[in-house]
Amino acid sequence: MDLKSLFFGLQNQMxxxxxxxxxxxxxxxxxxEALENAWIEWLQKYLPNRYSVDKxxxxxxxGYISHQMDIVIYDNWYTPFIFSQNGFHYIxxxxxxxxxxxxxxxxxxxxxxxxxxxAAEKIESVRKLKRTxxxxxxxxxxxxxxxxxxxxxxxxxxxxTFTHSNNTTIKSHLKKHTGLKGIDLxxxxxxxxFVIDYEPNKEIKELGNDKFIEYYxxxxxKEIRFSKSENSLITFFLQLTRYLQQAIGTVPAIDLKVYxxxxxxxxxxxI
Numbered sequence: 001m002d003l004k005s006l007f008f009g010l011q012n013q014m015x016x017x018x019x020x021x022x023x024x025x026x027x028x029x030x031x032x033e034a035l036e037n038a039w040i041e042w043l044q045k046y047l048p049n050r051y052s053v054d055k056x057x058x059x060x061x062x063g064y065i066s067h068q069m070d071i072v073i074y075d076n077w078y079t080p081f082i083f084s085q086n087g088f089h090y091i092x093x094x095x096x097x098x099x100x101x102x103x104x105x106x107x108x109x110x111x112x113x114x115x116x117x118x119a120a121e122k123i124e125s126v127r128k129l130k131r132t133x134x135x136x137x138x139x140x141x142x143x144x145x146x147x148x149x150x151x152x153x154x155x156x157x158x159x160x161t162f163t164h165s166n167n168t169t170i171k172s173h174l175k176k177h178t179g180l181k182g183i184d185l186x187x188x189x190x191x192x193x194f195v196i197d198y199e200p201n202k203e204i205k206e207l208g209n210d211k212f213i214e215y216y217x218x219x220x221x222k223e224i225r226f227s228k229s230e231n232s233l234i235t236f237f238l239q240l241t242r243y244l245q246q247a248i249g250t251v252p253a254i255d256l257k258v259y260x261x262x263x264x265x266x267x268x269x270x271i
Contacts, residue, residue, distance in 0.1 A: 011233045015158075015189045036070045036102045039156050043073070046237060051097065051244065052076045056089040058096055060129040061258045065090075067125045071100040071156070073244070075251045078136065093129040094254040097244055098152035106157045106170060106188050116155060116170075120177035123153030127180040127216065130209055132255035147204045148212040149248045152184050152240070160191040170194070171224045179217045185239055190229060193236035197223040203247075 036055060043053045052074050058066040072091055076082065079095030101119035110118045133145040162169045174183055174196060187193040198219040204211055227235040 011189075011230065015233075035104060035158065039100070039102055040071055043071070047073070047241070047244075050075070050077060054089045054091075056091045058093050058099075058126045058129060059083075059090050060093045061132060061255075061262060062130055063262075064129055066093075066099075066129060067122045069099045069122060069126065070102040071098075072096060072126075073098040073100075073152075078251060078253050080254070080256070092254055092259075093126070093131045094133070095251055096126060096151055097149075097248055097251060098154070098240070099123055099126050100154045100156050100186075103155065103157045104159070106155070106160045106186075106191075107162045114173060115157070116173040116183070117177065119153075119155040120181035120183055123151075123183065124180040127151050127153070128213070131212070131252070132258045133207060133252035134255035134257075136253035145207060146252050147207050148209065149251055150204070150215075150243075152243050152248075153182070154184055154240075155186040157186070157188050158190065160188045167194075167224070167226050174224060175221050178220065180213065182216060182219065182221075184243070185236065187232055187236035189232055191232065192226045192229045193232045193239070194224055194226045195239050196221055197225070 040053050040055070047053065054072060054074075055068070055070060056072040056074070057068055058072065072089075074082075074091050074097060075095040079092055081092065082095070083090035099122070101115070101122055103115045103119075106115065108115045113121070131148050133148060135145055136143050160170070174194075177183060182198065183196060185193065185195045199222040200219060201222075204215045
């Protein structure tokens with residue numbers, strides 16, 4: 001099996017689909033929805049079954065919500081309730097692995113905000129939500145609450161119409177957004193994928209939302225790397241999978257007591 005040819009064939013299929021959606025669907029709302037669905041279906045097809053992928057709004061135990069997210073990659077093993085209404089999902093913040101904004105082009109604006117800035121603000125709206133953590137049992141062994149895990153954030157587009165060479169313009173836009181707005185990676189299907197290397201780049205060691213926020217506020221951009229255009233989808237996919245499996249693993253177990261307390265009820269503590 002020639003893996004390079006296999007990956008190249010898969011990339012051509014996806015790029016053709018995205019380009020057709022971008023070029024031949026004229027209504028802006030329909031075009032956007034078609035592009036989002038193409039990315040969702042692709043991720044659903046190739047990510048392991050432990051990860052669910054949908055459009056969603058993320059909620060927390062205090063009732064705060066994120067912006068509407070084009071793509072949320074979330075856990076459906078340890079996150080026991082996901083609200084669905086008319087085909088749309090409301091996902092507890094504890095279950096979120098990654099979020100992505102989908103646009104037809106890396107260059108563009110929503111009002112006065114660039115697409116990259118718009119994506120960064122939507123990522124921030126998820127990361128700033130409150131998350132709980134409690135102990136869990138796996139394979140008969142009880143584990144203590146784990147610190148909050150990173151939430152990967154990115155942007156996915158079909159093409160790039162910035163005219164400057166050497167990716168300088170894209171890099172300058174990406175570097176502007178730090179803290180909870182920091183973008184981790186992205187894919188421009190017919191141009192190349194990119195990953196942003198931050199420092200310090202370590203795990204969050206202590207419990208609590210304040211430690212999660214502190215981690216993001218203290219990191220800075222070290223390097224931004226782009227792939228070759230012919231490898232955009234596979235490099236993006238492998239980098240995303242590496243984040244999910246090696247940098248996050250399993251999301252913290254949700255503390256259901258906190259949610260039930262909000263309606264004035266209590267769980268049985270003797271379990």
